[in-house]
Amino acid sequence: MKSIYTAIIEKEGDTYGVYFPDFDGCVSVGNTVPEVMRNAEEVLVFHIQGMQEDGEDIPLPSEPPQPEDIRANEFLALISVDVGARSRRVNVMLNEFLLSQIDEVASNRSGFLAEAAREKLTRLRDGTD
Numbered sequence: 001m002k003s004i005y006t007a008i009i010e011k012e013g014d015t016y017g018v019y020f021p022d023f024d025g026c027v028s029v030g031n032t033v034p035e036v037m038r039n040a041e042e043v044l045v046f047h048i049q050g051m052q053e054d055g056e057d058i059p060l061p062s063e064p065p066q067p068e069d070i071r072a073n074e075f076l077a078l079i080s081v082d083v084g085a086r087s088r089r090v091n092v093m094l095n096e097f098l099l100s101q102i103d104e105v106a107s108n109r110s111g112f113l114a115e116a117a118r119e120k121l122t123r124l125r126d127g128t129d
Contacts, residue, residue: 001082002080005061005081006020008076009036009040009076010074016035018030020044021062023059037077041081042115044081045118048081053108053110
């Protein structure tokens with residue numbers, strides 16, 4: 001099931017930040033508008049998957065802010081994500097050293113592996129890998 005969430009993008013100096021009013025703590029940055037838009041979609045998908053893995057309810061999209069509520073350095077973007085897909089537990093064998101490297105950089109091992117798989121699939125589909 002696809003849902004469309006409002007992202008608020010704000011320019012701060014030479015970078016752009018993005019946050020989602022419906023998801024506390026779901027934020028990202030980028031150096032350009034296209035980069036922050038890509039990052040917005042990735043962080044929202046990752047955030048929702050983490051909530052699903054933790055058994056949390058995914059909020060329904062709220063109404064976008066009214067134009068008068070948007071500050072001069074902000075603009076809105078609508079991000080479409082599939083929130084109906086539930087995670088499924090699988091057994092995966094990994095080299096202990098690789099696993100320890102993942103654990104050093106990721107607070108959520110499953111989320112890290114899922115994100116890596118999505119990135120690899122995107123590169124394969126794009127023909128860049």
